[in-house]
Amino acid sequence: xxxxxxxxxxxxxxxxxxxxxxxxxxxSAAAFGTQVAFALITLRLFTPQEVGxxxxxxxxxxxxxxxxxxxxxxxxxxxQHMPAHTAAxxxxxxxxxxxxxxxxxxxxxxxxxxLAMWPTLMWALLLAFCQMGWMLAxxxxxxxxxxxxxxxxxxxxxxxxxxxxxxxxxxGASFGWSGxxxxxxxxxxxxxxxxxxxxxLRARASHTSSNAATDRPTQADPRSAALRMVHTLVDxxxxxxxxxxxxxxxxxxxxxxxxxxxRVLGFVPAVVHMAWAQxxxxxxxxxxxxxxxxxxxxxxxxxxxxxxxxxxxQGWLDPRWHGVWTYIxxxxxxxxxxxxxxxxxxxxxxxxxxxxxxxxxxxxxxFQTIALLAPIGLVPSIDAEQHMAGFAGVSSxxxxxxxxxxxxx
Numbered sequence: 001x002x003x004x005x006x007x008x009x010x011x012x013x014x015x016x017x018x019x020x021x022x023x024x025x026x027x028s029a030a031a032f033g034t035q036v037a038f039a040l041i042t043l044r045l046f047t048p049q050e051v052g053x054x055x056x057x058x059x060x061x062x063x064x065x066x067x068x069x070x071x072x073x074x075x076x077x078x079x080q081h082m083p084a085h086t087a088a089x090x091x092x093x094x095x096x097x098x099x100x101x102x103x104x105x106x107x108x109x110x111x112x113x114x115l116a117m118w119p120t121l122m123w124a125l126l127l128a129f130c131q132m133g134w135m136l137a138x139x140x141x142x143x144x145x146x147x148x149x150x151x152x153x154x155x156x157x158x159x160x161x162x163x164x165x166x167x168x169x170x171x172g173a174s175f176g177w178s179g180x181x182x183x184x185x186x187x188x189x190x191x192x193x194x195x196x197x198x199x200x201l202r203a204r205a206s207h208t209s210s211n212a213a214t215d216r217p218t219q220a221d222p223r224s225a226a227l228r229m230v231h232t233l234v235d236x237x238x239x240x241x242x243x244x245x246x247x248x249x250x251x252x253x254x255x256x257x258x259x260x261x262x263r264v265l266g267f268v269p270a271v272v273h274m275a276w277a278q279x280x281x282x283x284x285x286x287x288x289x290x291x292x293x294x295x296x297x298x299x300x301x302x303x304x305x306x307x308x309x310x311x312x313x314q315g316w317l318d319p320r321w322h323g324v325w326t327y328i329x330x331x332x333x334x335x336x337x338x339x340x341x342x343x344x345x346x347x348x349x350x351x352x353x354x355x356x357x358x359x360x361x362x363x364x365x366x367f368q369t370i371a372l373l374a375p376i377g378l379v380p381s382i383d384a385e386q387h388m389a390g391f392a393g394v395s396s397x398x399x400x401x402x403x404x405x406x407x408x409x
Contacts, residue, residue, distance in 0.1 A: 024142075027151035028275040031158050032267045036304075038162040039264045042182060045169040048260075048320055052252030054182035055243055055259035056113045057120055061127030063240035064106045068099035069132055070225070070232045073139040077281040078221040078349045084143035088200035091136055099129060113244055123183045130187060133194025138274070140200050142282040153196040154274065161189030219281065219350045223358055231358040234365040238372070242391075245372055250384045257323040258331075258388065261308065265301050265331050269338035272297040273345060280346040290343040294403070297339030305332035326385040330392030337399040344406035351409040360405060364398040371395070 042051050072091035079087065106128070110120045134157060141149045168181035223231075242262075246255040276293050305328050311317050312325060348357035371394040375387050382390075 023147045023151055024154075024275045024279050027154045028271045030151075031154045032271045034155065034158040034162055035267050036264055038158060038165060038185075039260060041162060041165050041169070043260060043317055043321060045166075046182060048253045048256035048323075050182060050256075051260055052247065052254075052256035053115065054180075054186075055255060055263075056115060056247055056252075057123050057183055058127060058186055059240050059243040059259075060106060060109045060113070060120070061124040061131065063109065063236045064099065064102055064124060064128035065132045065135070066236040066239070067102055067105070067229075067232055068095045068128065069135060070095070070098060071221075071228045073135045074281070074349070075221045075228075076136065076139040077142060077278060078219055078354075080219070084140055085200045085203040087143075088136055088140045088197065089203075092133070092197065092201060095132055095136070096129070099132065109240060109244065113247055119180075123180065123187070126187055127183070127190060130190035130194045133197045134190050137193055137196035137200075139278070139282075141196060142278060149196060153193055157189040157193035159189075160192045161185045164188045220352075221349055221354055222352070223355050227355060227358050231361055234362050234369075238365045238368055241369065241372060245376070246384070249376070249387075253320075254323065254384050257321065258327050258384070260321075261324050261327050261331055262335075264308070265304055265335040266338075268297050268301045268304070269335055269342045272339050273342040276343055277346040281349060290347075290407070291340075294340035294343035297343065298336035301332055301336040301339060305329070327388055330388045333396045334392040334399075337396040337403070340403040341399045341406075344403055347406045347409050353409055357406070360402055364395075364402060367398055368395050 042054075046054075069091075072095055076084075076087045076091055082090075103125075106124055107117070107121055110117055110124065113120070134153075137153050141153050162185070165181060165185035168177070168179070168184060171177050172179075172181060221228075243255060243259060246258055272293060276290070308324065309328055312322060317324075348354045368391065371391045375382050375390070
């Protein structure tokens with residue numbers, strides 16, 4: 001009798017896990033399509049100068065948010081022993097204090113970008129804190145297991161951003177308004193996503209995690225706070241340095257070409273991580289091979305790159321965007337290998353190797369930083385095409401090595 005009940009419970013858990021994975025995958029795909037639409041709107045209705053400046057501001061906000069979180073959203077998923085509401089409250093309070101402490105660092109990044117200090121810093125702060133709430137809300141909804149919330153928290157923010165961008169662009173064309181349309185659109189989307197964290201922050205009583213199961217494989221995030229902070233710091237610095245170095249060396253237009261394509265292609269590894277790795281952490285192992293997920297994501301990146309090439313060749317985009325041509329191949333290779341790495345990123349937390357994983361990521365970021373900064377001192381200097389080819393090559397080889405290591409765990 002006990003064995004029959006155990007088997008029934010196991011089948012019920014598997015069915016629930018499959019439904020959750022399906023919901024997350026479909027909602028992530030819908031969110032991905034909406035984000036691509038937002039990127040296409042920016043290409044069609046805004047100039048490379050506007051996109052380049054928005055990329056700098058949003059990247060500073062992303063750097064600020066990432067460093068303030070210190071991977072709290074992953075710990076919220078991996079540490080199943082703590083109730084979801086309590087974990088979310090602790091994560092938000094700690095992240096908010098870190099965010100305030102990082103204000104001078106964000107100001108330094110704004111100064112380096114050579115954009116106007118106070119408006120840029122204000123927009124970056126708003127983007128950072130709203131995006132921080134959205135990231136924690138996604139992990140929280142995975143823990144509390146409400147399917148419609150899991151879908152809505154992923155779909156509605158990019159949908160809001162795309163609708164706001166289109167509305168402000170049309171309003172600008174009709175009434176001559178020239179405000180920060182792209183920043184306002186992104187802020188509206190992040191604010192909608194952060195609203196899903198409000199129930200967790202308002203909860204007073206402790207709630208038991210609804211998805212606890214006796215057959216869950218042992219998993220945890222045993223990394224020290226210092227290691228998580230260092231890991232987050234090097235990732236955030238690298239992601240921000242790519243945009244700032246391009247802005248500094250090659251100007252806003254070249255930055256707009258590179259960052260717009262990176263924004264489109266970078267959605268795919270992000271979706272792989274959200275729809276696969278995060279679900280695996282929240283609900284345990286799955287029988288699906290991560291290799292198939294990673295290769296499928298790689299194929300999607302290639303398809304998007306080819307679609308962009310066709311759009312440029314057929315003249316569907318404004319001629320001012322023809323500079324994107326030189327970035328297609330290296331960014332496809334880089335983001336394709338990032339899909340492979342994302343498909344295995346849950347493994348270290350399930351095999352008690354999370355600390356080693358962080359050190360491996362830190363080492364990879366160091367090599368990427370060298371590849372990014374080395375051309376600055378070269379005489380004669382190399383052009384943007386050669387610079388990106390070298391950086392993407394180093395990044396791709398490093399990600400392949402990291403994937404192979406995680407696959408053996």
